[in-house]
Amino acid sequence: MFNKANRLEKFKDAETVIGASIKVKGNFQGQGNIIIEGVLEGSLKTDSNIFVGDQAKITANIEASDVIITGEVRGNIKAKNYLAIGDTAKIFGDVQYGEISVERGAIINGQLSSINEDNKHTEKIKTEDKATISSK
Amino acid sequence: MHVYVYDDFLNRGKYQKIINRLEIRLTDLGLNGKIIRLAGIKNIRGVIQNEIKLGAKTVIAVGNNQTVNKIIGAIIDTEIYGDFQKKTLLGVIPIGDDNSIAVSLGIKDMEEACQILLARRLEKIDLGIINQHYFLNQISIQSLDTILKIDDYSLEIGARGELRIINLLSDSSTKIQSNPHDGYLDVYIKTKRNSETHLRAKKIKITNPDNKIIIDGVVEIETPAEVTVKRDQVNLIVGKGRMFE
CATH class of the missing domain: 2.60.200.40 (Tumour Suppressor Smad4)
Incomplete structure (x- = not known):
């Protein structure tokens, strides 16, 4: 999964690419797939997918469908569908994912939680609440 | 009616031969029309706007990128712009350097430009604006x-x-x-x-x-x-x- 060709296949036609010499500040909401190779401070969001390159330094919360991290992220990550964490990744923040894979060597300092399990948990609480209400 | 707008740099002697060839080619193809030479004209906006008012069906920029932008700048955001958008087409005949607009439009040179004018293949294009x-x-x-x-x-x-x-x-x-x-x-x-x-x-x-x-x-x-x-x-x-x- 983490060989370079596979990693970038989904992103070869990325609509937004932030190169290594660029610093982005603010709330970055891109269209389509996004590749970040530079520096980003603020927030990063798309309905599609995000690839964070190994030279990238991100200080922001990230939200997308699929997220691939091979660089440094200081902030929370929410990958609604799939999160891939490469061996060069450094993550300082909480991580939510649909599915996850982590390569040996990656650094993660934060809580990991499955969105699906969270949803099940929430559903369970809602059901229990209803049951309590109807029993009253 | 075709209106050909010749940019002022075409007044230089080195362009005389190509202008002669162009005019012969346009006559051969039945595309001849009115010629406006921008050299010496101070009120370019007024002259171009007047041609649109008089019912020019096609305005053709003869020159380079600046010629095209001069024509657009003379019309956009004016009272005759609505008429221009509905009734008038813009053509380009590239001569000299700085002709990237013509290249984008698929026009390699003057000869090809004449054929393209004849074929009248149309596209509606966005326009970039920077300050004025x-x-x-x-x-x-x-x-x-x-x-x-x-x-x-x-x-x-x-x-x-x-x-x-x-x-x-x-x-x-x-x-x-x-x-x-x-x-x-x-x-x-x-x-x-x-x-x-x-x-x-x-x-x-x-x-x-x-x-x-x-x-x-x-x-x-x-x-x-x-x-x-x-x-x-x-x-x-x-x-x-x-x-x-």
């Missing part, structure tokens, strides 16, 4: 120390290279596919560290303390400047080999 200037192709600036402000974020560029904001792509040196019908501009940055950046935006504010912006390779302006795009503004006669769908 208009552009069809692109604007460019040195990337180092340039700051772009877009929506809720800014981009700071820390390396030398080129920064282009593209409406209509004129070469294939970039990986991007710019669409001049979508109401967006493409920001493309390539630095000497070989990193490439591209994204799309509708409104961009540009600042750079040391460098000027170049519009369509011809006109220079200072920053700060605001760049926007107007959708489907100009009816252009284009060639089969145009650089967009």
Whole structure:
């Protein structure tokens, strides 16, 4: 999964690419797939997918469908569908994912939680609440 | 009625032969019309606007990028613009240097331009606006120390290279596919560290303390400047080999 060709296949036609010499500040909401190779401070969001390159330094919360991290992220990550964490990744923040894979060597300092399990948990609480209400 | 607008630089002796050839070719194809020579005309806007009022069906820029932009600048945001958009087509006959607009439209040279005028293949194209200037192709600036402000974020560029904001792509040196019908501009940055950046935006504010912006390779302006795009503004006669769908 983490060989370079596979990693970038989904992103070869990325609509937004932030190169290594660029610093982005603010709330970055891109269209389509996004590749970040530079520096980003603020927030990063798309309905599609995000690839964070190994030279990238991100200080922001990230939200997308699929997220691939091979660089440094200081902030929370929410990958609604799939999160891939490469061996060069450094993550300082909480991580939510649909599915996850982590390569040996990656650094993660934060809580990991499955969105699906969270949803099940929430559903369970809602059901229990209803049951309590109807029993009253 | 065809109205041919000859730019003032065509008055130079070195262009006389090509102008003669052009006029013979246009007559052969039955495309002859009125000729306006911009050399010596102070009120270019007034002259071009008057031709639209008189019912010009096609206005043809004979010259380079600046000729095309002079014609557009004379018409856009004026009271006759509505008529121009509905009734008038804009054609281009490239002569001399700085003809990237013609290249984008699939027009290689003067000979081909005449055939393309005859074929009358039409495309409605977005128009870029920077401060009070208009552009069809692109604007460019040195990337180092340039700051772009877009929506809720800014981009700071820390390396030398080129920064282009593209409406209509004129070469294939970039990986991007710019669409001049979508109401967006493409920001493309390539630095000497070989990193490439591209994204799309509708409104961009540009600042750079040391460098000027170049519009369509011809006109220079200072920053700060605001760049926007107007959708489907100009009816252009284009060639089969145009650089967009």
